Amino acid sequence: MNEIKVEPYIPDEDYDNPAMVVDFYEFTMANCLFLHGFKNTTLVFDMFFRKNPDNQGYSISAGQRKLTRFLLDYHFNEQDIHWLRTKGMSEEFCEYLRTYKWKGDMYALPEGTVCYPHVQMVRIECDLVGAILIETYLLQTMNFHSLIATKATRVTGLNTHTPRNVMEFGTRRAQGESAGNDGAYAAVLGGCIGTANCLAEMKFGAEVKAVGTVAHSFIEFFPTEFDAFKAFADTYPDSVSLLLDTYNIMESGLPNLIKLDDYLIEKYPNDPNRRVKSARIDSGDLARGSKRLRKALDAAGKPYIKLVASNGLDEKKIANMELYEHAHFDSYGVGENLITSASDPVFGGVYKLVAVKKPDGSYTPKMKCSDSASKAIIPGKKMPWRLYDENGQAQCDLIAMDGEVIEAGKPVTMVNLDSDAIERTITFIPTAVRPLLVPHILGGELAIELPSIAEKKAYIAKQLTEETWESELRLECPHKHYVNMTPAVAECRSRMYAELHGGKV
Amino acid sequence: MNEIKVEPYIPDEDYDNPAMVVDFYEFTMANCLFLHGFKNTTLVFDMFFRKNPDNQGYSISAGQRKLTRFLLDYHFNEQDIHWLRTKGMSEEFCEYLRTYKWKGDMYALPEGTVCYPHVQMVRIECDLVGAILIETYLLQTMNFHSLIATKATRVTGLNTHTPRNVMEFGTRRAQGESAGNDGAYAAVLGGCIGTANCLAEMKFGAEVKAVGTVAHSFIEFFPTEFDAFKAFADTYPDSVSLLLDTYNIMESGLPNLIKLDDYLIEKYPNDPNRRVKSARIDSGDLARGSKRLRKALDAAGKPYIKLVASNGLDEKKIANMELYEHAHFDSYGVGENLITSASDPVFGGVYKLVAVKKPDGSYTPKMKCSDSASKAIIPGKKMPWRLYDENGQAQCDLIAMDGEVIEAGKPVTMVNLDSDAIERTITFIPTAVRPLLVPHILGGELAIELPSIAEKKAYIAKQLTEETWESELRLECPHKHYVNMTPAVAECRSRMYAELHGGKV
Incomplete structure (x- = not known):
């Protein structure tokens, strides 16, 4: 890193750029990886959460509209670059940020989707810097909107x-x-x-x-x-x-x-x-x-x-x-x-690296194991699906590898994510299926017509009224929505956990 | 009210003017009172709170810096005026707001002051419109800063x-x-x-x-x-x-x-x-x-x-x-x-009318009684004082009428605000006293040199370390800080409650 002498930065209380809603460690990491030559490496991150607020049986995913707008307008100003130089970021990295445009893909649940722990709300695939630096704003936005909705x-x-x-x-x-x-x-x-x-x-x-x-x-x-x-x-x-x-x-x-x-x-x-x-x-x-x-x-x-x-x-x-x-x-x-959602004012969404793209276009799955098994994540570039029963109600969510196809009317073999489940491997014939993540931005360009507020409001009401099991809506001890993995996802997760941490997950 | 046909207002998600962080009822009220000829009437409002977060024995008052900046820059834009016309506000009122400048007085605890329920944090005295329309922003700012500090x-x-x-x-x-x-x-x-x-x-x-x-x-x-x-x-x-x-x-x-x-x-x-x-x-x-x-x-x-x-x-x-x-x-x-102050994420500050200025310069006290005696407020334009004992520790706060002088070294007769107190009238000789509210803005002009963050940080630490009773800092069942009224305040409150509501307070 070249040491550069820079003019002191003068704080300005009225200044705002949401791209600077960043935990400083993201800049530290991105600068380091940039200097190590990884700027063109493509990363895949999942945003998901681990627990429904107030121990209820469901959550509503929201914030996609605001997040989409943020990524489409993502940029750094001279003031940001100046401040970053005073904080020890390298000149090369600062120069790179000066003209940086966000060119990644954002897949997400449509705003208003009923959602469940461990199933991704948002999947980001982007070059290294654009994948790393958006973490805090993405989480803040999705967490708060989802909490209140x-x-x-x-x-x-x-x-x-x-x-x-x-x-x-x-x-x-x-x-x-x-x-x-x-x-x-x-x-x-x-x-x-x-x-x-x-x-x-x-x-x-x-x-x-x-x-x-x-x-x-x-x-x-x-x-x-x-x-x-x-x-x-x-x-x-x-x-x-x-x-x-x-x-x-x-x-x-x-x-x-x-x-x-x-x-x-x-x-x-x-x-x-x-x-x-x-x-x-x-x-x-x-x-x-x-x-x-x-x-x-x-x-x-x-x-x-x-x-x-x-x-x-x-x-x-x-x-x-x-x-x-x-x-x-x-x-x-x-x-x-x-x-404030005073009874439970925190929606604990997290944003985790799950894959790195290889030069041949395939993906290396990545996994954080951690010393709390419950914090171990599901590696790989994935697509969650929702499987419906004959009443049009959501029977379960199924986390598949991206590219795996789930078909209605055919038996689907799944591994329950819940390690306490008695039957971990189950087979179910869904009446209907849908892939849950929808492209919002592709290659930095808007890829969706964002629905109106009235449409989203109706979408939420319809799901809760018609598509969600009564037992999941119960106020006390609700049924825990089935979240399953395809055998490919389950195998990848078990293998990596054993390799990286030792033990089973 | 003249009905005026106006062009539809086009919503703009990027638009911001903190002066429009207003509960709509404030506009409804202000417009009505404006049309009834009261625009030059001066009102006095107190901002205070009723309960320390998490049942602790103290709170820290913060947000004064941001509130001061807000009032000094208070203004409405054409976009605001346009929107207000679409919401049925009168043409005269809209015209008045178009060039409105905030010319009131803001008295407040210095930012970082240890404070207690029922003792004012902020006192606003302003013409009717400027007193009414700032309620929501004032509360939002003071509540959140105080909560987190x-x-x-x-x-x-x-x-x-x-x-x-x-x-x-x-x-x-x-x-x-x-x-x-x-x-x-x-x-x-x-x-x-x-x-x-x-x-x-x-x-x-x-x-x-x-x-x-x-x-x-x-x-x-x-x-x-x-x-x-x-x-x-x-x-x-x-x-x-x-x-x-x-x-x-x-x-x-x-x-x-x-x-x-x-x-x-x-x-x-x-x-x-x-x-x-x-x-x-x-x-x-x-x-x-x-x-x-x-x-x-x-x-x-x-x-x-x-x-x-x-x-x-x-x-x-x-x-x-x-x-x-x-x-x-x-x-x-x-x-x-x-x-988020997750254990208690709401700081319940309120903003209440306490007096109306008469043409002769004196004040008519005002009181909301309500059907919950605990929500009955303390009427009148007032100044709270802090009385210190011989160890330099805060013995009690004393709410006096504005203009009453409390002197160190002399016996002070006080009425305890807590209706459960066994001895409601007490006398104490303070070693030192200080009026708690400090002018921040007078006649719309900045009237204070706002301290630095380091100074405020040191001020908070000093109060908690040296000036606050141990028993108030206790985590479980802390001592309830004595909050007293001067006989003049107590008499005014009792008399008005009996007149307006019937019964005692």
């Missing part, structure tokens, strides 16, 4: 076949600005009907609709609660939704709401759209509140006023209110517990 | 007087790009010695140093583990830090490391800096690994090779290894559990 399917009740109207209200507790924006997007994929976050709608469009009415401060601002209600209704007569718990729900909020609706009836006798649309409560005993309010509003001849709940809600609190207390809310605002 | 003080052992070297390695599991960047900054404030994240160093400078060596994929890439070690050492002879657990720590990683160090001794006999500096393990039984490795390296005459651990660590796992197993690592890489 998965949680959202549970909060919106898609997994329990109890769909409900949920608005994503967590921006203020999101872990930073991009979490608030991308989290709103992922929450909508997972079934939410809107978000509080204006910037999210500006970015992603009307599918990620920004909604909201008033906070307590608005009510407090006026001399009386009714003055506040009336001011709101005078400004927005077509969308009157108010908050009842600023002072006292039953003694103050409710009578003022009824009075306001009567005022609207008198003011707009012939315009039934100009009525109170909904009332929200954000404190106290929500379940009891819903019943008392519903009864009082119905008794006042106002069954059309809908009820909205918020205040630290999550899927368990909502389900308990609905199931055991027969509370009825027409919609829910869910904040911090959704936008 | 607080967690970091525990992971680095500052709270247990067992300081240790911790590197923030969580970028790949951070909840989005800004979480990775700001999280690295906050982790360093809380005591970390570096981060994996390159972009964080580019933004915040060398105090947020990007560090890292190699991943398993680097080792796998080479025909043998030793080939990989040697390639690394040939490129970076001055900073040889390697990873031992790619294949088998004791059977392969360790002997290859010793062989490499011998190779360096032979190659650079007279350069003691060119030796193996450290070895990291990332799987298996870390505590046992540390002992076996330490013993073997010492026996091989290499006591200078330091040991680094990573793999799902957090403050509890580290403390348990150190305390009960006498494991010794020289440093730790801590990932997802720090960058």
